[in-house]
Amino acid sequence: MPKFRAPLLSLAGAAVAIAVFAGPGAAQDVPAAVKARQSQMQLYAFNLGTLGAMAKGEAEYDAEAAQGAADNLVALTSLAAGPMWAPGTDDMSIDGTRTLATMWDNFPDVMAKGTALAEAAGGMAAAAGTDLASLQAAMGPLGGACSACHKAYRAPE
Template identity: 50%
Template sequence: MKKTLTLLAAVATLGSTAAYAQDFEAQLKARQGQFRIMAINLGILGGMARGAVEYDAEAAQAAADSLVGVSMVNQAPLWPEGSDSMSIDGTRAMPAMWENLPDVLEKWGAFGAAAAEMQTAAATGVEAIGPALGKMGGTCKACHDTYRTPE
């Protein structure tokens, strides 16, 4: 009977570890996916600001709307403790994020505010996109400089 209980406990422990790893992988993919969405839409707006792509008010507005949408994603489930670059491969998140989570969330809020400003600026003309992009870039840099390992 003891052997059976020990075996069941071991199987339960292994099963719960596998389930956690699977959920953890989903969270990591989700947060990296949101950054890809941001990069694509910032690229659209950046291309217009640089003159590499012709300004299109509808496309600029759609890109800005997407950035606002991403800024509204609840970040808490995407950043489980232990999903930093020192604990796992495939991320550049520094452990300091979890030591200063209020600061991280404040920086995410600043990105959201800049995205909202971009949403307003995007449809007003190409000349408004550059300054709004500069502000958005500053919010990204503030977090990356502090909480992301260099390449």
């Protein structure tokens, strides 16, 4: 019996440690794939923020900054998406996501929407450094491409 004590104690210690570090919320249960794709979305939002502030007239038009943000959007659309959208990470299977399971049933449509987003980002990259009016005109198609996927495959809040 005594020889099991050390492992038992360390097991108990580990359990306490998990309980302490995991905290009360379920946030720790969110799979890395979900965190990764949500981080990608935040990177989209951050770079869109640079462009949007100029489009709204809240920030002065800066061709170089606009081009940089637009190029980042293009780069984000080129990330290999597969591992971040692992099967079984839909809103019915796990907490912490609003992704609908139908996303995995409509692969060709998801691909088409992804391609449309890449084209809209490319449109912004071609427009952003030109002038403010071009940038403003490119916001609509970009928003439409984002929304197309959210409309189809994201559950309401």
